[in-house]
Amino acid sequence: MSAHKENGADCQIVTVTVNGDVPAGTSSSSTFKKGHRRAWSMPSGHKDKRILAVVDNAEEKIIGNQRRHVVRYRLHPYKPKKEAKNLHDVQTFDESILPPAEEDDCELEVNINEEEIICFPRLETARKGTRTIVKRFWEAKWKAQNFEFLPEWLQDNEFLRTGHRPPLPSFFSCFKSIFTLHTETGNIWTHMYGCVAFFGIALWFLTRPHNLVNWIDKAVFTTFFVGAITCLGMSFAFHTVQCHSVGVGKLFSKLDYTGITLLIVGSFIPWIYYAFYCRHLPMVIYMTMITVLGIAAMIVSLWDKFAEPKFRPLRAIVFVAMGLSAIVPTVHLFITDGFQYLYEYTILHWLVAMGSMYLIGAALYAFRIPERFFPGKCDIWFQSHQLFHTFVIIAAFIHFHGITRMAMYQLERGSCDEQLHERYGSNYELSDLDVWLKGMHY
Known part of the structure; x- marks a missing residue:
């Protein structure tokens, strides 16, 4: 040479x-x-x-x-x-x-x-x-490489010193690397297992007989299943093929963030539906609110610079802000129905547990804990992104359990007329939307 x-x-x-x-x-x-x-x-x-x-x-x-x-x-x-x-x-x-x-x-x-x-x-x-x-x-x-030997577009976390995949020029090589140990192994397998698990649950739930689960409940739960499966599936795909090339990495990064947005929106809709089960006007308002926020988050996710390492805190802030928007309908319910209703019928305790899981995971991801304090010691296992993935899966299962309980509560409490009369008495005035929907029902 x-x-x-x-x-x-x-x-x-x-x-x-x-x-x-x-x-x-x-x-x-x-x-x-x-x-x-x-x-x-x-x-x-x-x-x-x-x-x-x-x-x-x-x-x-x-x-x-x-x-x-x-x-x-x-x-x-x-x-x-x-x-x-x-x-x-x-x-x-x-x-x-x-x-x-x-x-x-x-x-x-x-x-x-x-x-x-x-x-x-x-x-x-x-x-x-x-x-x-x-x-x-x-x-x-190909062999696993140190961080400083990677091309700049693969240098995402400088605290992970060894065990990185080099650029792999084919999808076959990328998917074959699933079965080898490197910095992305844990990230790939955690969300792959989660995706398969929720796909199985969705298949079981949506095939229940109509006399057990009606089509409206199936449609409401479908939004959650689509969000969870898409989020975990896109995350699994992104972590598998991100080393293919610059273009493929950017594309699947955007799909990954889009999946996160769909999970947040898909988690909101069942909760809002059952929390405002008999009051359609606030139900529509809050569903519209989270949908608009989701579209805005998707637009931000399509921005190329959004995936750069220096914007890691911004990514965490965007998705945490979407999650914290649940405070608005929660305060609404507290004012109109009181704390007991929130605790017993809107699974507030499960909602807090789910939010805590997301917040802890997002904080670990944003501040790169624990590898920040132990550079080179968490290269393969127990790095922040793996912990973040684990908390996301736990939070998703907590939320599924919670909205299932909410659906059961509503089925046990009788018709909307009976519920509204029990909670507000005969002085409760239906909104125009409630009156119209009630007329359509009858």
């Missing part, structure tokens, strides 16, 4: 074909030895990024009874601009001489993002093969 200060470095990979009748580059004839790794290992210093550009993929040399397929690469400084590189932009370079494999004892980690590999083969038919060679080599050899 020869290096130039301004023009990068020149690299070449040589594959040896023992049988000259077999095309070079096939899995049956090509061998990648230790020396070949050295030929195109990239510098792994902090923020030291390069782009590998194939400038010659068609040269073959016959040496004795062997055929050598020479693939020349050009190593360029990384430029974070969305501009295409053309072949005429690649300057000419001197052919470099590789050390024999047996003399190369310096095995370096290879840090390559497939999106940054730009191929310029001479023959159109060679394009796919060239990318396959590099891609297979990278997928077969």
Whole structure:
């Protein structure tokens, strides 16, 4: 490898074909030895990024009874601009001489993002093969890396020092990494289990006979199930594929935050429905309120900078603020119905328990506790994001239990006319919306 200060470095990979009748580059004839790794290992210093550009993929040399397929690469400084590189932009370079494999004892980690590999083969038919060679080599050899060796777009938590996945250029590699230990293993499995659990509960609940659960209750609970399954499923997917590339990471990050928003909205609607079971006007007002807040949170989530590490506290504040908006209908119920009604029929104690779980999890996530106090000690297990995931699942199950109790209370208390007369006497005036809906019912 020869290096130039301004023009990068020149690299070449040589594959040896023992049988000259077999095309070079096939899995049956090509061998990648230790020396070949050295030929195109990239510098792994902090923020030291390069782009590998194939400038010659068609040269073959016959040496004795062997055929050598020479693939020349050009190593360029990384430029974070969305501009295409053309072949005429690649300057000419001197052919470099590789050390024999047996003399190369310096095995370096290879840090390559497939999106940054730009191929310029001479023959159109060679394009796919060239990318396959590099891609297979990278997928077969990836190892967990230290934080400082990661590209900037994967540097999310500097207190997790080791065990990070490098950029993996295919979805197959990303999903295969589920079964290896790294910093995202706990994050992946916690919400994958939660997603499967809520999917099973939803399937059981929504298939109950109509005489046990009517269609309105099923529709109300569906909002919660959709929110929980989407949130946990998107979180599982994001933590699985975030190392694929910059674009994929950003896309699934937005889907992850959208899932969180849907969980919050989906948790609100059943609670509001049963808390204001016989008073449709405040029910509609508060459902509209949380829906508008959810849409606003989704819009903020689509902002690219929202996913950056420095906006971690802002993310926590946005979602905590959505959760704390439950204070408004709670105060309404306290004023109109009193504390006893709140405690007995709107599962206030379960609501407080659920909110506490979310707040504790969000605080751990925002302040990166405990790894902030023990850098490098919580890289694989018990990091803040894993604890946050655990608290989210606990809170979701608490909420499901609570709204189930609320639904049972309402079924046991009789019709709305009986409930309103019992609580407010004969002087209670129905709103125009209540009168209209009552007329529609009859």
